[in-house]
């Protein structure tokens with residue numbers, strides 16, 4: 001048994017956890033960040049930072065981190081319907097100010113932020129430590145129970161922040177109610193060598209039609225990242241049919257240049273894996289002594305590449321409310337009030353973004369009359385620049401966030 005002298009325990013060193021731990025420690029609040037993995041070389045993490053996330057990083061004083069790690073900014077966005085190009089737009093940095101969408105290596109990003117945080121005496125990080133449950137006294141949470149190589153321990157704190165992602169132990173331990181927001185679907189996710197036809201250009205391509213959506217872009221490691229979105233539960237059947245038949249199906253869905261590339265590198269697909277997507281939100285983000293943020297509070301669908309960006313914005317709002325309280329006091333009621341204020345401030349953006357994320361899968365993959373009508377007409381209309389300009393405001397919250405999030409501490 002050990003007693004920690006930390007004010008805050010943050011569970012999970014994903015984007016939400018590392019950025020909040022960094023903000024608290026840099027502002028004089030003692031924080032211990034616990035991560036069950038020993039390193040960050042995990043796959044299937046979101047990799048695209050949007051203007052909203054880049055702006056959040058800049059506010060945190062971490063704007064330059066992106067330039068110190070592998071990164072690549074798509075130079076164009078191309079939309080294809082039934083394998084024909086609908087439009088191609090160049091992504092000018094002028095359209096995004098200083099913050100053009102950028103794909104980063106998420107492991108390198110997390111490591112870099114932790115390195116910055118290590119400069120603060122109030123920061124402690126423990127890797128290879130898995131949180132198993134919560135420590136409760138008189139109905140209030142006072143810390144966590146953990147397991148690591150050295151065995152089981154208990155750690156005490158004034159506040160536990162669950163930033164432990166979509167399968168959050170903290171969410172479960174607090175028995176937080178969850179509501180789903182959208183259509184679940186599956187993604188076949190794999191990387192392959194970069195195609196020569198891109199000529200080093202990092203265009204992001206989206207292929208819509210025939211009940212699937214395929215997205216391909218150059219990742220920060222120089223490989224082509226492919227996401228093939230399929231109806232939930234159909235992966236087993238795909239696997240049974242064998243890789244070559246499955247590659248054919250994808251190749252028919254895309255333009256001939258990418259189709260040939262997929263066939264040529266079909267062996268890479270043996271390393272593909274299935275990601276089950278979820279979109280949900282807890283109905284309350286806190287209980288006395290605990291706050292959940294990031295995917296633990298609201299698991300984000302990959303639609304619109306929102307998760308990291310939203311997690312960074314959660315961290316800013318959490319720091320705004322927690323720093324003034326935790327610097328002065330350990331008074332329970334004030335900490336509870338701060339956690340409730342965080343939920344109130346973050347909910348409108350989450351509700352708006354998750355509502356938006358639910359729409360494209362229904363339109364692209366749904367079997368409704370509306371879905372079919374959409375697929376038949378909208379790509380044709382989007383050929384016209386005037387139509388795209390009219391549609392642009394709808395995309396604004398996805399790129400820049402909904403509402404102003406300012407770091408105030």
Ligand SMILES: Cc1cc2nc3c(=O)[nH]c(=O)nc-3n(C[C@H](O)[C@H](O)[C@H](O)COP(=O)(O)OP(=O)(O)OC[C@H]3O[C@@H](n4cnc5c(N)ncnc54)[C@H](O)[C@@H]3O)c2cc1C
Pocket residue numbers: 011012013014015016017034035036037044045046047048049129130131132163164165166167168169187189275277293294295296300301302305306307308309310311
């Ligand atoms: C296929 C796919 C593509 C995506 N693409 C994008 C994208 O391009 N851009 C984008 O912004 N978002 C994207 N996302 C979403 C994004 O990855 C997540 O929303 C984001 O990582 C959430 O951050 P987080 O810090 O809340 O949680 P996570 O990143 O899940 O981090 C949680 C951390 O907690 C640790 N942990 C879990 N349990 C414990 C425990 N018991 N004890 C200790 N540690 C624990 C985990 O190991 C992990 O490190 C994508 C998601 C998917 C599925």
